[in-house]
Amino acid sequence: MTSVTTPDGLPDGLPDYLCPTDGTRVASDSLDWSCPTCRGPLDLDFSPTPAPLDALSGRHVNSLWRYAECLPLPAPAISLGEGRTPLVELAGTVSAKLDFLMPTLSFKxxxxxxxxxxxxxxxxxxxxxxxxxxxxxxxxxxxxxxxxxxxxxxxxxxxxxxxxxxxxxxxxxxxxxxxxxxxxxxxxxxxxxxxxxxxxxxxNPYFLHGTKTYVHELWEDLGGRLPDALVVPVGNGTLLLGAALAVRELRAAGLIERTPELYAVQSAAVAPLAAAWRAGADDLLAETPMAPTFAEGIAIPRPPRARQILQAVRESGGAFLTVTEDQITAAQLDLAARGLYVESTGVACWAAVRDGTLGERTTVVPLCGAGAKTGLATG
Incomplete structure (x- = not known):
């Protein structure tokens, strides 16, 4: 195991890593990127308590560091003002969070x-x-x-x-x-x-603790509640797993009474998790057919956190949804006609729900990346 000393020479004060598979603990200052025993992804030994809504109302920090209690390290000097993206109505009970309006034009x-x-x-x-x-x-x-x-x-x-x-x-x-x-x-x-x-x-689980602020923002913007359904594009599952983390934190703190259903969206061309879900499996199947897709950002054949993703969706009462290339193209053009130019991966969730798949559930979809990154999904 490789470890380092912080530049100021002080104890790092960071939480240890924990392997969700075998319980191996890894020191907080380690540069190990996976469990040294099973080589799987690591989680953090970190269970924060979110601030209540009235405490947030007086804060002037307009970035994801607004939720400092829930983040595993202090606010850095390198922030570019990321987070706090708008929530806008799309149609009926469906709203979109405009995460393509980030400094680098994506939720990442x-x-x-x-x-x-x-x-x-x-x-x-x-x-x-x-x-x-x-x-x-x-x-x-x-x-x-x-x-x-x-x-x-x-x-x-x-x-x-x-x-x-x-x-x-x-x-x-x-x-x-x-x-x-x-x-x-x-x-x-x-x-x-x-x-x-x-x-x-x-x-690296620190990434998930960054993406979970997507849900903390929704909770604040909706006045201390969450929608009936959170629909999330899933390749490696970093936004979905972050969302599940935030929901658990808010529920454990008594800040929400009801948890939303998580719906994971994959391209039908590359859908290993959806295939495992349909088969009732706890992990990926041995083989799943793959084909080219416009949704390059979620075209992940074997996501390392597959078991965690499947478990999170099951525990929420949600499901997996898949979209075709034609649906992706139509959804991208439809959003553009509404004034929102989003990359082909980022429209997958709207493609999955725009026909009323989830009925009258209040639903939020993320628009994850700007259209300028990829152009139109055609040809």
Missing amino acids: DRGAVVLAALARRLGPDRVIADSSGNAGTAVAAYCARAQLPCTVYVPARTSPKKLEQIGAHGARLEVVDGDREATARAARAAADDPGTFYASHVH
Whole structure:
């Protein structure tokens, strides 16, 4: 296990990591990116108590650090004002949270700022990440803000606009021949080098504690309640698992009486979790057919936190939904006609519910990435 000393020489005061599979505990100052026993993703030994609604009303911080009690490290100096995105009505009982209005134009800023703050505190020699685009862009931007050297591994088919954005932030690009899974393998191999901080939005639980602020914001903006249904796009499941964390925190603190159902949306072309769900399985099936999809951000063949994702959806009383390429294209054009230009992955949830699938349930969908990142889903 590799550990580091914080730049100021003080005890880091951070929670330890815990393996959800075998209970292995990992020191808070470790640069290990997975459980040393089973090599699975880690969670945090961290159970915060959210501030009540009246305590938030007097706060002037207009970023996700508004919810400081619920975050596993102090507010950093590297914040770009991420979070606090608008909630707007779409149609009927469905509203959208405009998370594409983030500094790097995607919801991944919520987790990236927390990872960069942690990396800056630990002081590694370099930071690496792997991504289909948005997470890598966010990590590159926040590492630039934190003055940390950063390398981002991306699949060869990544959108040129996303590659341009990552490079503009000063990150080194490692383009991997192969799919998203091959890219992750290349990054994980590099992550084992001494002095390397793996800013993995999948394996590092700090990212999930950033994405959970999506739900804390909804709860505040809705006056201390949550909608009947939260519909979330799922590839690696970082937004869904963050949402589940926030719901548990709010419920444990007695700040909500009823928990929302979680609906996970996948592209029908790459839907390993939906297939496992339909089969009643607790983990991924041995093989699931895959095909090209416009929803590149959720085209993940074997998400490492699959068991946790399936469990979170089941416990909420929700389900998995899948959308076709035609539905994605139609939803993107429909949102554009409503004044919202969203990337093809980011429209998946609207594609899943715009035909009234969830009936009269009050529903919120995230619009996760700006359309300028990928263009229209055509051809």
